[in-house]
Amino acid sequence: MERNRWYKDAFIYQIYPRSFKDSNDDGIGDIKGIIEKLDYLSFLGIDAVWLSPVYKSPNDDNGYDISDYRDIMDDFGTLDDWKLMISEMHKRNIRLIMDLVINHTSDEHEWFKKARKDVNSPYRNYYFFRKGINGKKPNNWTSFFGGDAWEYNPDTDDYYLHLFTKKQPDLNYNNPKVMEEIKSIINYWLELGVDGFRCDVITLISKDKDLPKGKWNVALVGKEHYLNGKHIHEYLHELYRDAFSKYNAMTVGESVLMDVETAPYYVKEEREELDSLFTFEHMDVDNFFGVKYLMRKFKLKRLKKVLSKWQDKMYGIGWNSLYLENHDQPRSIGRFNTKLEYHDLGCKMLATMIYFLQGTPYIYQGQEIGMTNGDFKTIEDFKDTETLNILKVSRKMGIPKSYIMKAIFKRSRDNARTPMQWDNSANAGFSKGTPWIKINDNYKSINVQDNIKNKNSVLNYYRKLISIRKNNDIVINGKYVEHYKQDKNLYVYSRVYNDKYILVISNFSDKNQKFDLMDEFKNKKSECLLANYDDVVDINSFLLRPYEARVYYFE
Numbered sequence: 001m002e003r004n005r006w007y008k009d010a011f012i013y014q015i016y017p018r019s020f021k022d023s024n025d026d027g028i029g030d031i032k033g034i035i036e037k038l039d040y041l042s043f044l045g046i047d048a049v050w051l052s053p054v055y056k057s058p059n060d061d062n063g064y065d066i067s068d069y070r071d072i073m074d075d076f077g078t079l080d081d082w083k084l085m086i087s088e089m090h091k092r093n094i095r096l097i098m099d100l101v102i103n104h105t106s107d108e109h110e111w112f113k114k115a116r117k118d119v120n121s122p123y124r125n126y127y128f129f130r131k132g133i134n135g136k137k138p139n140n141w142t143s144f145f146g147g148d149a150w151e152y153n154p155d156t157d158d159y160y161l162h163l164f165t166k167k168q169p170d171l172n173y174n175n176p177k178v179m180e181e182i183k184s185i186i187n188y189w190l191e192l193g194v195d196g197f198r199c200d201v202i203t204l205i206s207k208d209k210d211l212p213k214g215k216w217n218v219a220l221v222g223k224e225h226y227l228n229g230k231h232i233h234e235y236l237h238e239l240y241r242d243a244f245s246k247y248n249a250m251t252v253g254e255s256v257l258m259d260v261e262t263a264p265y266y267v268k269e270e271r272e273e274l275d276s277l278f279t280f281e282h283m284d285v286d287n288f289f290g291v292k293y294l295m296r297k298f299k300l301k302r303l304k305k306v307l308s309k310w311q312d313k314m315y316g317i318g319w320n321s322l323y324l325e326n327h328d329q330p331r332s333i334g335r336f337n338t339k340l341e342y343h344d345l346g347c348k349m350l351a352t353m354i355y356f357l358q359g360t361p362y363i364y365q366g367q368e369i370g371m372t373n374g375d376f377k378t379i380e381d382f383k384d385t386e387t388l389n390i391l392k393v394s395r396k397m398g399i400p401k402s403y404i405m406k407a408i409f410k411r412s413r414d415n416a417r418t419p420m421q422w423d424n425s426a427n428a429g430f431s432k433g434t435p436w437i438k439i440n441d442n443y444k445s446i447n448v449q450d451n452i453k454n455k456n457s458v459l460n461y462y463r464k465l466i467s468i469r470k471n472n473d474i475v476i477n478g479k480y481v482e483h484y485k486q487d488k489n490l491y492v493y494s495r496v497y498n499d500k501y502i503l504v505i506s507n508f509s510d511k512n513q514k515f516d517l518m519d520e521f522k523n524k525k526s527e528c529l530l531a532n533y534d535d536v537v538d539i540n541s542f543l544l545r546p547y548e549a550r551v552y553y554f555e
């Protein structure tokens with residue numbers, strides 16, 4: 001079947017259901033809450049939703065620990081609610097991308113419950129159980145959330161591997177039965193009408209069956225034995241052949257530590273594996289060694305270099321994803337040198353800068369109104385398992401609490417998980433009950449309702465941007481060219497397609513910056529398509545004001 005590559009001209013909106021909208025006032029967002037807000041998503045103009053996991057789960061990692069892949073989490077509703085949700089989405093021409101978490105299950109999944117009790121269980125080899133060595137863990141691998149990657153299992157006196165929390169045991173794809181189970185789960189959801197999958201940590205699923213000792217590393221000891229592992233491409237091709245492609249399902253693979261040399265092996269169309277990737281290099285420009293808690297001063301030149309590299313090297317080869325936020329990252333406003341004093345300008349500038357690149361744009365819930373990091377006061381305000389684990393582990397390592405707390409306030413995943421700010425009523429209109437996590441105090445000034453009313457709001461800017469980008473050949477297919485490469489404050493790039501151009505100019509500083517139009521554009525007919533200040537006149541030479549952003553069309 002010829003693939004319909006609709007995602008190349010789609011804006012995708014990520015919903016983190018726990019914090020989106022609570023319909024029954026138990027303080028937890030749910031599926032009926034999502035249904036209530038679908039008209040809002042149509043108003044925004046998006047084409048698809050990526051829904052973070054809603055499967056049955058004990059919620060150790062908010063749904064990224066699945067105990068039943070074929071049913072819905074009690075907190076969120078029922079399978080019937082879900083069926084209603086997808087049909088209401090499709091009615092509005094909104095596609096649904098589900099989260100596919102198949103590197104690990106919950107320890108409360110039936111497979112694992114049976115496996116851990118009995119060495120002869122048929123499920124035993126679905127996971128990695130190993131004997132300890134001389135009273136020590138089976139190897140030296142460490143977990144993504146800090147600490148080692150093994151948990152003792154008293155019933156069978158051995159250990160099991162978990163790259164995330166101990167309630168997320170890793171699946172063993174060296175056992176072909178695991179692959180069969182997973183394909184059948186994927187086909188189950190495709191039969192129910194799902195349009196695609198965001199594949200959680202998909203590049204980790206092929207692990208060396210011998211689980212060899214890892215080389216020393218600042219983080220993720222052992223990664224050379226599972227990151228882009230030996231059989232990963234066979235596995236992905238098999239999923240493509242026997243599941244995704246049969247339903248024309250779109251896929252985006254989350255790929256931690258991906259580099260631009262390796263990415264094509266996953267996303268070249270003729271390889272028939274994944275359609276696109278979420279990469280992290282641009283999110284790691286303000287940390288050291290890809291470890292977000294090792295904070296590093298933001299420098300625009302580093303960001304430009306990374307974005308340009310991915311734009312250049314993937315052009316005509318593979319498809320990028322464009323994002324600045326998701327449920328694992330802190331909010332973008334206040335990051336990347338933007339300041340809260342310039343809230344609206346900063347939000348609009350960041351959106352302009354990222355969404356005219358080539359790739360599929362993603363908006364994380366709340367980003368479109370410029371939601372900010374959580375205003376957490378004490379450690380009790382944090383709920384995220386990773387945050388709590390990092391605190392525990394770093395305390396054990398003797399790292400001063402003051403340093404860790406500072407890093408947590410800035411970088412904890414909970415920063416993006418505070419409830420969606422719908423209006424200025426109690427609890428921001430998210431719930432009439434007590435929200436599961438603290439709501440930001442600024443909901444009285446930052447909320448959807450006010451943003452709808454104010455024609456200069458961040459939300460209305462996003463709507464305009466989305467409509468400009470739609471069906472625009474230059475943005476979809478144009479070649480990327482960077483200008484002002486050495487500039488520390490300006491990010492300037494153009495896109496060109498069939499002798500038509502788009503030029504994007506963004507000021508990442510709170511000072512005026514001089515801009516002179518490049519010679520090649522002078523004498524061309526120009527039009528300003530989008531700007532975050534409203535008195536935009538001259539193009540040939542002007543001062544860009546703090547966080548100013550402009551998009552021009554030339555022919």
Ligand code: ISL
Nearest residue numbers: 061064101144164200201256292328386
């Ligand atoms: O968030 C991170 C570090 O703070 C990342 O390393 C993150 O763990 C990594 O990107 C994998 O994320 C995905 O899988 C995790 C889950 O906790 C995340 O929410 C999910 O996006 C395990 O399923």
Ligand code: CA
Nearest residue numbers: 022024028030
């Ligand atoms: Ca609820």
